[in-house]
Amino acid sequence: MIVSFNVNGEDRVANVAGSESLLQVLREELGLPGSKNACEQGECGSCSVELDGAIVTSCLVMAADCEGSAVTTIEGIGSDKELHAVQQALIDHGAVQCGFCTPGFVVTAAHLFEKNPHPETNEIKEALSGNICRCTGYGAILRSLEALAEEAR
């Protein structure tokens, strides 16, 4: 079936075979492999995208149910010329290790900072509580975002 929705500001059309996830369609149909596929059960957050204004795990969104929706993926955040402030903060603080979880963290953190430009440490921790870093690099991730929150003050 044909599903029409907006991805990163562009109207896109996807040919959806059945009950596959939004994650699968983004990666396999629409050429957007930035959202990562790991647990496929909503546990790890590496496939996080913004769907109609909320951060969700795209592995648990049925693509066929996205008709008319607006999706922002990691590819829609920042650009090669100008990184998003969250991306720059992660680089500045050495908060990227293997990098697999990074797109999910960036999407989630960018949404947080959009809603709340200077979150408290606990608010950052809570917002990121659904994103797992298997390198356990949480310290640097947290410090980078604390610094960004401080900058915004």
Added chain:
Amino acid sequence: MEITRPTSLVEALEARAEDPGADLLAGGTDLMVEVNFGHSRPEHVIALRRIAELAQIDGNRIGAGVTWARLEKSDHRALAQLARTVGSPQIRAAGTIGGNIGTASPAGDGLPWLAAVEAEIEVTSKDRGVRRLPCSEFFTGVKRNALAPDEVITAAILPENVPTNQEFAKIGQRSAMVISTVSACVVRDDDGTVRVALGSVAPTPLRATRAEALIAENPDPSEAVLAEFVRTVSAEVSPITDHRSTESYRRHAAGVLARRLLERCLAR
């Protein structure tokens, strides 16, 4: 696969009447796990998230489509507490209370609260209209419920006066993003009546009615009565051993957790 995306309840009920047993999709956080792991291959999905009337909270009526993210801000203290323990922020943004009710997992975080406040589950069909079932009739077994193939879960209906004195807690193997090993909810009426409900310790949410009766007889319980309360709760539950915990630990933890919540209610 076919998908129907109704924008009103009437349309959804028509779709369900036309194809009884079609899969209902709300936030997707349960169904898509089944799909991704090849345990479910839906032929026809009725997607419910466009139905505004299901996503409303109106007085004592919580629409089935209300997400956990919204319930985190509920005035019902224990409901807000439990909503914060559901999955991750991502899961809470998508998952709904109606989905929790429909999945009817023994570990469903919302179910002990619904049982403790004596909510009724409202289900609706095109042909037979609205039915309201108490939790004890709606939840019939592990991931089984009394929803008919042509019905849709439309709301949780709360009694007129829900006690403000209520507490929820759950035990799991880590402190966030965890499926409960044991969960419990205790509510206390102004007249001292106490209701105790537990999750993950039986096929369906379980009311510890003998423990409740013990507190009815001893509204200002001594240490001896509290110890008896713990033993009674532990005796009333019927947990199993599985990959998350053992029968004996769950029995023990159920009593301890219920007492802890009871004491919080009594201290207020």
